[in-house]
Amino acid sequence: MRAQIKLPVKQDSAPAGAESPSSNGTGAAADKPLSLVPAAFKIKFQTKNNAFADGTFRTLVILCALSVMVIVGLIAFELVRQSHLSMAKFGFKFLSTSIWDPVAENFGALPAIYGTLVSSLLALVLAVPLSLGTALFITEICPRRLRGILSLLVELLAAIPSVIYGLWGIFFLAPLLRTEGQPFLARYFGWTGLFEGPKYGIGMLAAGIILAIMILPIITSISREVMLAVPRQQREAALALGATRWEVLRIAVLRNARAGIFGAIILGLGRAIGETMAVTMVIGNRPEIARSLFAPGYTLASMIANEFSEATSDMHLSALVEVGLVLFAITLIVNAIAQFMIWSITRGMPARNIA
Amino acid sequence: MKLLRLLAAIVCLTVLCSAEENLNGAGATFPYPIYSKWFNEYHKAHPDVQINYQSIGSGGGIKQLQSKTVDFGASDGPMSDQQLQATPFKVLHIPTVLGAVVPTYNIPGISSELKFTGDVLADIFLGNIKKWNDGRIAKANSGVKLPDTDIIVVHRSDGSGTSYIFTDFLSKVSDTWKTKVGKNTAVNWPVGLGAKGNEGVAGQVKQTEGAIGYVELIYALQNNMSYGSVQNAAGQFIRASLDSVTAAAASVKEMPDDFRVSITNAPGKAAYPISSFTWLLVPTNWSDKTKEKTFVDFLNWMISGGQGMTTALNYAPLPKPVVEKIKARIKDIK
Numbered sequence: 171m172r173a174q175i176k177l178p179v180k181q182d183s184a185p186a187g188a189e190s191p192s193s194n195g196t197g198a199a200a201d202k203p204l205s206l207v208p209a210a211f212k213i214k215f216q217t218k219n220n221a222f223a224d225g226t227f228r229t230l231v232i233l234c235a236l237s238v239m240v241i242v243g244l245i246a247f248e249l250v251r252q253s254h255l256s257m258a259k260f261g262f263k264f265l266s267t268s269i270w271d272p273v274a275e276n277f278g279a280l281p282a283i284y285g286t287l288v289s290s291l292l293a294l295v296l297a298v299p300l301s302l303g304t305a306l307f308i309t310e311i312c313p314r315r316l317r318g319i320l321s322l323l324v325e326l327l328a329a330i331p332s333v334i335y336g337l338w339g340i341f342f343l344a345p346l347l348r349t350e351g352q353p354f355l356a357r358y359f360g361w362t363g364l365f366e367g368p369k370y371g372i373g374m375l376a377a378g379i380i381l382a383i384m385i386l387p388i389i390t391s392i393s394r395e396v397m398l399a400v401p402r403q404q405r406e407a408a409l410a411l412g413a414t415r416w417e418v419l420r421i422a423v424l425r426n427a428r429a430g431i432f433g434a435i436i437l438g439l440g441r442a443i444g445e446t447m448a449v450t451m452v453i454g455n456r457p458e459i460a461r462s463l464f465a466p467g468y469t470l471a472s473m474i475a476n477e478f479s480e481a482t483s484d485m486h487l488s489a490l491v492e493v494g495l496v497l498f499a500i501t502l503i504v505n506a507i508a509q510f511m512i513w514s515i516t517r518g519m520p521a522r523n524i525a
Numbered sequence: 526m527k528l529l530r531l532l533a534a535i536v537c538l539t540v541l542c543s544a545e546e547n548l549n550g551a552g553a554t555f556p557y558p559i560y561s562k563w564f565n566e567y568h569k570a571h572p573d574v575q576i577n578y579q580s581i582g583s584g585g586g587i588k589q590l591q592s593k594t595v596d597f598g599a600s601d602g603p604m605s606d607q608q609l610q611a612t613p614f615k616v617l618h619i620p621t622v623l624g625a626v627v628p629t630y631n632i633p634g635i636s637s638e639l640k641f642t643g644d645v646l647a648d649i650f651l652g653n654i655k656k657w658n659d660g661r662i663a664k665a666n667s668g669v670k671l672p673d674t675d676i677i678v679v680h681r682s683d684g685s686g687t688s689y690i691f692t693d694f695l696s697k698v699s700d701t702w703k704t705k706v707g708k709n710t711a712v713n714w715p716v717g718l719g720a721k722g723n724e725g726v727a728g729q730v731k732q733t734e735g736a737i738g739y740v741e742l743i744y745a746l747q748n749n750m751s752y753g754s755v756q757n758a759a760g761q762f763i764r765a766s767l768d769s770v771t772a773a774a775a776s777v778k779e780m781p782d783d784f785r786v787s788i789t790n791a792p793g794k795a796a797y798p799i800s801s802f803t804w805l806l807v808p809t810n811w812s813d814k815t816k817e818k819t820f821v822d823f824l825n826w827m828i829s830g831g832q833g834m835t836t837a838l839n840y841a842p843l844p845k846p847v848v849e850k851i852k853a854r855i856k857d858i859k
Contacts, residue, residue: 269713270713271712271713272684272709272710272711272712272713273706273707273708273709273712273713274707274713340725340728340729340732341728344732345732348732348733368675368677370677370718370733371732371733372718372720372729450682450721451720451721451725454718454719455682455718455719455720455721456714456717456718456719457713466718466719468719472682475683476682476683476684476711476719476721477683477684477711478684479581479582479584479585479683479684480582480583480584480585480683480684480685480686480710480711481584481684481710481711482583482584482587482588482602482605482608482710486711487584
């Protein structure tokens, strides 16, 4: 039925093609086999392109989009449901106390929240200048031949599994920090209070460095793409105005690419917050808040990874799920802040530079 | 045609596979190597029986058993009374092998084996003894020149049966430890760094001058690590070995009928004090009677022929009296 109704319409639109006269020839028997096949095909093809197909596609896509929301909703629901025991017992004290005692069933996640934020921020502080420098070099300064190799190496870093970073951290980075890095920092920057105390090698500083290396490739490759997307005319315009090379980078490249660079940084931060394995192996896993970056710390993700498999009491399990909920919330909050910041930066900017 | 034949072959194979009997278990990671060896050997002797075991951790094993997603569980620590009450069916604890935990350390200039008393170990891990040349360590180690190095404590960061056994021992020998920290697979450690797994602790100790940690005996044996001896309840300093661990289990005077017993700080003269059973958790009443019969047969094989395979994998076998007692208990499964 549908095909019959649509047929005339389709035939009207079909003549745009080169063979249109032959398809109109109803009596020409010789033409028929040749012309009818493509015509029939066209009709068949085009009937699928009608409102019904559009509607189906639309529904399908909406379902896909909804599934994301449903999944996020289900995760949140399950986390809340499973952690009600510990929520009921500790309430908001869970977020503000520092004792993590599975024997006495007394749980407070503050040191892990602190550790998560500090290690991630430390990673950003170390990784952002390094990544932006690398990206600028690759896009603006690097000789063309080296460019491919360098980009490949950066992307190779992203492909290394996190447990390998952890092993490298334990066997290479921690001893190096203990014998070289930490004595140096303590000697020249000890007055800040950030670099003092016993030098274990592993600890918050080691975790920050490992995380920095892990998020370096993501920030570098995205910023590189964004910088490459800056129109050539922008650079030429700056040069024409008499700008030096540095001024070109600053005015033309970095300024135009800032929204995308910011997005890259946020993606890196997201990875740092959720990273588990490598951090667990080098952070020292001690639920304590210490000012010194030499001291061992703990992160929310490590806490779950460490204790979940052998947690037997219901309260312990519930507290660990609540740790998961806190991590979930922190990720959401960080992302929301990031979205807001990107929005406030990009106001009044041309849309094409938003990666 | 070829494809069809291949498909037919696959179908036949699946049918054949499903014809054999499948039992599923889950739990402790510590006994996993010996369990997989046993299940494998048993499968060779009885090709129609396939026992699968997932080493997901003792906590997970207990949970899965309680929710009946597995046929049997396994745990490094006995189930608590509370947990047994929460289980809708009766569970039998069957000891399978023995494990032990040893103190390992890295002190510059010291290669000889150090001796530790229980209370010294407790005070080191409490942070009360801070230097290696502390008088109380020196007292047990006359003749060893201990350096003036800070003690750096390394403990397990992941929840573990190893930590359970170690803290169980410390709770028995130190009242301060018992009230302040207690025993569990994960505790609130007063001092020190947390490292993941035996390998994490061993690596950290090896790298850090002045460090002390604790690892599974099997791990220490397999990696040729040096470790200290520990004073037992009879006052003897005993070095952990498969014999001294079995001796600990043999010296327990009153073995309870449900085998839920801690054998740390056991009374025997030759007993190594930081030892423990590991258990299979078996329901006494199975809904599937053929499975039940198979598993009872496996258990009987495990305590007779199976025990002979333990030492090759560095597990301490069960002592004779315990084996006899288990034999009697297996009859309760019906």
